Amino acid sequence: MEERMDKIVESLSRRNIEAEVRRDPLGTEMILNVGPQHPATHGVLRLVLKLDGEYIVDAVPELGYLHRGKEKIAENMTFLEFLPHTDRMDYLAPLSNNTAYMLAVEKLFGVEAPKRAQYIRVILNELSRIASHLVWLGTFAMDVGALTVFMWCFREREKILSILDLVTGVRFTTSYARIGGVAQDITDEAIHAIKEFIDNFPKELEQCEKLLNKNRIFIERTDGIGVITKEQAIDIGLSGPNLRAVGVPRDLRKDEPYLVYGELDFDIPVYEEGDCLARYYVRLDEMKESVKIVRQCIEKLPPGPVKADEPKATHPKKEKIYTKMEELIHDFILTNFGGTPPVGEVYHAVENPKGELGFYIVSDGTGYPWRLKVRSPSFTNIQALPLMLKGHMIADLVVIIGSIDPVMGEADK
Amino acid sequence: MKDKVIEKLNSSFKDDIVEISEFRGELTIVVKKEKIVDICKFLKEDPELSFDYLVDICGVDYYREKDRFAVVYNLWSLKNKFRLRLKVYVDEPDLVVPSVTSVWSAANWHERETFDMFGIKFSGHPDLRRIYMPEDFEYYPLRKDFPLQGIPGSIPLPGQEKVKIQRS
Numbered sequence: 001m002e003e004r005m006d007k008i009v010e011s012l013s014r015r016n017i018e019a020e021v022r023r024d025p026l027g028t029e030m031i032l033n034v035g036p037q038h039p040a041t042h043g044v045l046r047l048v049l050k051l052d053g054e055y056i057v058d059a060v061p062e063l064g065y066l067h068r069g070k071e072k073i074a075e076n077m078t079f080l081e082f083l084p085h086t087d088r089m090d091y092l093a094p095l096s097n098n099t100a101y102m103l104a105v106e107k108l109f110g111v112e113a114p115k116r117a118q119y120i121r122v123i124l125n126e127l128s129r130i131a132s133h134l135v136w137l138g139t140f141a142m143d144v145g146a147l148t149v150f151m152w153c154f155r156e157r158e159k160i161l162s163i164l165d166l167v168t169g170v171r172f173t174t175s176y177a178r179i180g181g182v183a184q185d186i187t188d189e190a191i192h193a194i195k196e197f198i199d200n201f202p203k204e205l206e207q208c209e210k211l212l213n214k215n216r217i218f219i220e221r222t223d224g225i226g227v228i229t230k231e232q233a234i235d236i237g238l239s240g241p242n243l244r245a246v247g248v249p250r251d252l253r254k255d256e257p258y259l260v261y262g263e264l265d266f267d268i269p270v271y272e273e274g275d276c277l278a279r280y281y282v283r284l285d286e287m288k289e290s291v292k293i294v295r296q297c298i299e300k301l302p303p304g305p306v307k308a309d310e311p312k313a314t315h316p317k318k319e320k321i322y323t324k325m326e327e328l329i330h331d332f333i334l335t336n337f338g339g340t341p342p343v344g345e346v347y348h349a350v351e352n353p354k355g356e357l358g359f360y361i362v363s364d365g366t367g368y369p370w371r372l373k374v375r376s377p378s379f380t381n382i383q384a385l386p387l388m389l390k391g392h393m394i395a396d397l398v399v400i401i402g403s404i405d406p407v408m409g410e411a412d413k
Numbered sequence: 414m415k416d417k418v419i420e421k422l423n424s425s426f427k428d429d430i431v432e433i434s435e436f437r438g439e440l441t442i443v444v445k446k447e448k449i450v451d452i453c454k455f456l457k458e459d460p461e462l463s464f465d466y467l468v469d470i471c472g473v474d475y476y477r478e479k480d481r482f483a484v485v486y487n488l489w490s491l492k493n494k495f496r497l498r499l500k501v502y503v504d505e506p507d508l509v510v511p512s513v514t515s516v517w518s519a520a521n522w523h524e525r526e527t528f529d530m531f532g533i534k535f536s537g538h539p540d541l542r543r544i545y546m547p548e549d550f551e552y553y554p555l556r557k558d559f560p561l562q563g564i565p566g567s568i569p570l571p572g573q574e575k576v577k578i579q580r581s
Contacts, residue, residue: 063544063545064543064544064545064546064547067545067546069554071530071555072554072555072559072561073561076561107437108437110437234465234466234491235517235518235519236518236519237466237467237468237517237519248491250466250491255494256494256496344436344437345436345439345441345498346436346437346439347439347487347496347498349468356468358468358469358487360469360471360485360487362473370473370475371473371474371555373469373471373485375468375469375471375487379522380519380522383519383521383522412545413545
């Protein structure tokens with residue numbers, strides 16, 4: 001870079017040192033390809049970097065290595081059949097995706113889930129938020145060289161996966177939500193396990209914090225690295241914890257309360273700095289807030305059904321299908337033709353661990369969505385990468401990519 | 414807020430609004446495609462409305478004679494916490510919509526994705542390349558006339574020559 005050369009020459013001449021400056025006749029810039037099979041890019045993200053020595057001059061992210069055409073697939077199946085595909089988009093928080101998708105479908109059908117189902121959804125959403133942030137924290141700490149935190153975070157996450165196993169019957173790709181509710185009720189055993197987890201988790205998180213918060217290597221590798229300003233962040237459409245780390249208090253749980261978030265008491269952590277350290281603090285505080293939300297939900301959990309009784313939109317109970325004619329017909333129609341939503345277009349977004357996850361559904365009145373668009377947070381967050389990378393050293397590349405928490409399954413759809 | 418948006422748009426762009434509709438509490442405004450940049454700029458810069466956050470841009474293929482394609486803009490106002498959907502219709506053979514990258518830089522990748530999936534071109538876009546599909550792919554996968562299982566031979570596999578399919 002010419003500018004930096006000039007600065008060096010100027011500072012030398014200020015100290016009365018005469019230097020013979022020989023500019024590189026071949027140019028000092030080079031192009032470096034990172035990924036898509038690089039372990040530090042958290043998936044199949046490919047970056048083409050323009051380097052000047054060890055400094056990044058420009059970066060171009062390339063997507064599409066995990067493009068599976070989810071939107072095309074969705075147009076060819078019923079609303080419920082698409083549910084398992086949502087698990088496989090943000091595979092670190094499948095329950096949040098299930099809920100987000102079902103809320104959009106429910107909005108289209110005009111169905112609302114019963115209170116108990118909504119509380120269960122919030123509990124599981126927040127648990128998967130913690131799980132997702134734990135994976136992030138572990139891998140991020142590993143990116144800057146702290147291996148212990150990685151082990152501890154995955155140990156805690158394993159406990160959440162065991163809880164999900166108790167509640168949904170599956171550890172990972174849950175497919176737990178249904179139109180107008182959830183698949184099955186939550187058991188006392190599961191509630192007990194959740195209580196035990198949220199009692200112990202803050203202590204365990206504190207242990208991780210002790211390893212990082214005053215760790216000089218960690219601070220120096222993240223403080224002031226990957227800075228993005230507030231104006232830039234809004235302009236480029238950052239969302240989620242990355243946006244809250246630049247001082248914009250945008251959280252859809254507060255701005256557009258869905259489910260029962262309006263009845264719960266929690267705060268939105270906001271930091272002003274916009275660097276990797278701020279993004280770390282936002283996610284750390286969010287996990288603590290999630291624990292608060294889960295605790296309130298467990299206390300308030302009302303009795304009642306977990307699925308709405310709307311024969312035109314939701315599948316009836318199995319025992320009714322086997323004994324009643326009407327329910328059998330509804331089940332047959334819903335399974336084969338997917339119900340009859342009104343003609344129209346809806347968009348519903350939720351606050352996912354990564355940011356705003358929205359589903360835009362265009363319905364032509366048949367049981368198949370005419371068009372389903374996924375607004376994935378990782379996609380827009382990766383778009384902001386070049387802004388954060390410019391001017392930093394190549395060693396910071398891994399930290400900056402890690403700090404925005406991209407999941408390629410979601411960015412590529 | 415809804416009334417204010419409609420009133421403000423009506424006072425400045427009365428002739429360019431094609432249709433205003435509401436479904437499930439969501440406001441959709443269809444506008445003429447020639448004016449989309451001006452309208453977006455107005456919505457963003459008006460101090461009372463301030464739609465400063467672009468959530469999403471996507472295409473829709475309605476597969477009909479007139480107004481086959483639509484480009485949908487999903488806006489959010491950080492100040493008013495309000496969502497607005499803008500829509501423009503575009504038809505073959507003139508599949509070109511002015512790009513709104515000059516208003517929000519977030520539009521860059523969303524417009525690239527729309528181009529990749531539907532073949533809608535955005536005039537004035539700084540870097541209109543395919544984003545998901547290979548550069549030399551000739552079709553637009555999210556169009557309704559593209560089959561679900563793909564077109565055999567359209568993506569060459571290793572050790573295989575690319576096959577040119579004759580379209581009838």
